[in-house]
Amino acid sequence: MSRSSRIKLPRGSLRSFGIVHDVVVAALAISLSLTLAFDSYALTHSWQIWAMIGGFTALSAAMFPLFSLNSGAWRYASLLDVVSIVKAATAINVVFLIANFILFRGEYFPRSAFIMTWFIMIVGLGGPRLAYRLYKERGLSERFFETASARERPQHILLYGFSDNADLFIRNARRSHHSPHIVGLIDPLAKNRRRQLHGLRVLGALDDLPEVVQQAEHGATPITQIIVTQTNISPADLSHVVESAAPFQIAVKRLPDISRAGGVDADKPIEALPVSLEDLLGRTEVELDTAEVARLIRGRCIAVTGAGGSIGSELVNQIAAFAPGRLILVDANEFNLYSIGKRMEVHHPSVEVVERIVDVRQADRVSRLFAEWRPEVIFHAAALKHVPIVEDNPLEGIETNLLGSRNVANAALSCGATAFVMVSTDKAVNPTNVMGATKRAAEAYCQALDLAGSGTRFMTVRFGNVMGSAGSVIPLFQAQLSRGGPLTVTHPDITRFFMTIPEASRLILHAAGHGLGAGAAEGQIFVLDMGEPIRITELAERLIQLAGLRPHVDVAIRYTGLRKGEKLYEELFGEGETRERTGRAGLLIARSRVSDLDLLRHRFAEAEEAVRAGDAARAVAVLRQIVPEFTPLSELPPAAIEGHSTRRLASPDAPTPAGD
Template sequence: MQKIQLPHVLHLIYPTWRRPAQQALDCISLGVAFWLALALRLQNLWPRVLIESASLLPWMLLAVICLFPSLGLYRSLTRCSGSYTYYRLVASQTLLTGLMYLVWELKGESGFPRTSWLIFWNLSLMLLVGWRVLLRDGLLFWNQRSHPTRRQPVLIYGAGAAGQELLRALRQSPEFKIVGMIDDDPKLLHQELNGMRIYSPYQLPQLRHRFGCETVLLAIPSLSPMRRRRLIQNLEQDRFKVLTIPAMTDLLSGKAQVDQLRPIQIEDLLGRHPVQPLEKLLRACVYQKSVMVTGAGGSIGSELARQILALHPQRLVLFEMSEFGLYQIHQELTQRFPQAELVPILGTVCDRTLLERVMRRFQIQTVYHAAAYKHVPMVELNPIQGLLNNTFGTLHSAKAAIAAEVETFVLISTDKAVRPTNIMGASKRLAELVLQALAQEPHATRFTMVRFGNVLGSSGSVVPRFMAQIRSGGPVEVTHPEITRFFMTIPEAVQLLLQASAMGKGGDVFLLHMGDSVKIVDLARQMIQLAGYTVREPGHPQGDIEIVFTGLRPGEKLYEELLIQAEHLSTEHPLIFRAEEEGLSWHRLRATLEQLEAAMAIQDYEFIVALLHRLVAGYPANAPIHALLNSPQRQQVLV
């Protein structure tokens, strides 16, 4: 016969009997406090006035049944009771004592000393709070005894408000056993917080040895990105596993709870101070407008769609050439925004007729053109398709927008368009030149370009590739020890992009402030450490994962830039700048584009390179050709 454990029985009866049990304990507490108040005051265990005052007992019962619930006393869980519950108890008991005193005085009875009411108030509070504290701590003790082997000893780093809240939330955790708090404030050293000792960060090695602690819970959501990065790196160098609470913005907005711990992500190390968005810019091109996103299934396009829907457009058209990508983003957005008008359109940006028909049919007012091929080595192998999609796809989309009288057209560009050494970058710079030239022509559409660097976690970026290599045990492949890139999180990039799109007057190129460039080898090293491994290198041959250098890929640069010319102007947003760059007239550009299209049709790669060199500043005249269709021999190109 299976043994039934006490916690299982309590779990079954608790939801039904929780409030009646609490009310019964409160009634007993009030009755005992009333008797003790008179007995202590009158120095008599059973004073006569106790029987005479029995008429007050129904008022106690009425308070427990009506007054206490109306003040929310039974809404909080006993095992989570804290100061807020006790404040309610003080208010409830003060009202009850005052009510009982008033009833007694109105009856005109005598023999009940007035000081007894003060004693009753004190004793009743002691008993009402006492049984709750005992039950709370008893449940905590039982819960800890029930999971003796599974609980992992951890330290909380941060003794501020977030650390205190995390300590309260995790006291009953079956997973973690809090063994101490860490804080760098010398005034808190060796103090206690809710019974938990506060230690200095310098004591971490001793604490690891003393408690067998391998994990630190980071509970400082307001920490600056630079200090946060330094702190995490120090903890990981000491071989601690680090978990963190959610960001302060998510805690304040109610999107997350303090005990929703997660592992440190690379975004935590590369993140920056969040800048409050300018609401008028954020909504200017979106709110109550008919909006279209091309490339809606991609990394940037899908995040654009999410943030646009949160700003309440009239409708959102999702334009995507990948059926699976379109299906995925449409399914996600339908579930997250059931009231939104979503229009999924399957098509390519090279089909100008389809684009114009869609824009006219749904009366599009704003287009965010995110459709592009962006993987540098892949476009090097397929240059004609890269030019068709990135340059001529932008041309067709822009022409369709002009014909459909779209108000605003925004091109999502890249830092690789600045003095490019590869086809992908040249094709994106050509797309910028197309919009700059069209902006000078007479029409109603306002063209804007927004240029930024790499986004973390996008398809084709180094972050998911490094993660896959780390999961497989390495090695992690970096092209060059000195290669650097700018990085930004996708949500931040899109939020800035939406604001920049509202600033353009026509033909403007905006830059997003990307912060400091990051050495890719340092990024690889940090990701290996985040995964709980060590780097195998000459000074540490017993490390887990090796970093190998494979050489620059075709068309790859050691570093990226955001400006072709040195000049840029500030805007009303501190992280958005306006570039001062020269364009071409549409008359001149159109003739060259026709030549380029003709050369692409006959696969004249030498002439294509010559035209790109003539049009795009920085593109080399002797750029090597890596097209797979250029030679019958198979080319060994590292992708």
């Protein structure tokens, strides 16, 4: 008989059965003890004894609810339930003994009967409960009611960590009809060696994994998965587990924190979560005070350009959580705009949303849009971001990133917006490509407008790469890995700063809220603390290991050479910039040179003329006048390119990353 065809009784009927069971056990306990205490003749001819049996049974039925014996499910019976049973049996027998002494002077309830009744009740009430739990945890029902052909082949799992989570997972797995086979545990602490948890032995430490794997294979239970049960495991230790498992092609997963109240649904198996790349990179996300952000957004009309992009869509999602009065979504891509609009309908239906297809390169369209809706706070996330593509299409890059940013900033000024926030990039620091130079020029324009004292605050937030954004390296690696490799990296030593999309968006909002309330920050650039740069090769190796494979053995990593305009490393601060703390975790300030606003407007007009004329060389030349530190990579000698990596955040006044 299959599991689905079995008849299941309602929960209420099972609870009623438990109540009836307990009353019957009480009646049998008193009857058996009196039978042993008296001869059968006295038992059958003495109405007082039958009255005592009836009275004891009634007393038990009345007192059992006081001890909540059936408030929980038998399948979860524990030591606490046994304690409750002992208390109930003791209390009932003591009360009955006192009543018998008052009524019959103890004549019909000898002390031996008292002891036997107490003992039989404990065994009769506790034994079935514990037996039922064992039955459920060992999956006996599956062994009797399912045929071998109907069963799925179980996964053979090794647990890492002798912990509360491991205890809960094992118990939950044994209650599941399709539970995985748990081979045992490994644990880093020497004191836990050779200990047992629900009959499962600690087989050793992570260094003993080769022997554990070999023994499991000899026992016809080859390990297919390692599940990390510790929730507070460090990224370094988690990486070590992944690295150790990769040679054996064992996948690694981790448990959520199921030890907290509400962490377990008793009717569902506990699902282990895949280990993500973010788990291994050692970055601790900064949790921020949102009071300033709430003051910035709540009840106001907010506009987001590039609203359908990776950063823009997450910004929209987080902004909506602060209850804006209206949210204007601006994007040139119809599908992206459609997608973020549908997401808002599902997750934030109470927020008024306006969706507009507008290209930031069209100054008149942007101005009319802002004049119509008059947004109070504008987040400008629209940009062309791929360095090699912008190198091949410099006119489009300049028109979008430089002129487009100018158009949105001017429109914000014209409609009297309270704040304008531009999303910038670490590629704007000492740029060696058109994309970075255009973003630095846009930064300079916002700085100059901010110092002009117009009544609108213009703020720039600069940060590095975000994990998983569209077209970034991680989705590329994942696609290459799904095809079996190789994973392509441009250079063995290339590094980048990384941050998750949600954290980057939170920090952007936090910077905006802080900047609007801090007049001293005028003309400055907010820089998100990105932690330490990460080697791209290491990212590739970790992704391969997460798939249970060996880097450079099962999956190759191939180096293709630096692309057009690509630097070996990125920086968050330029050589001429000073850096300061804001007093907020994860948020720093860069003080850089500020250009004359009138001169910038003149240069931007020259760049616009070159773009309209289709003169890429002239447009790039004007860009270099706006950003004098812009030196194309092709003009740098190889020694200078390699030597740049020694300058990363090396100045004496470099801030200590938050959390260090």
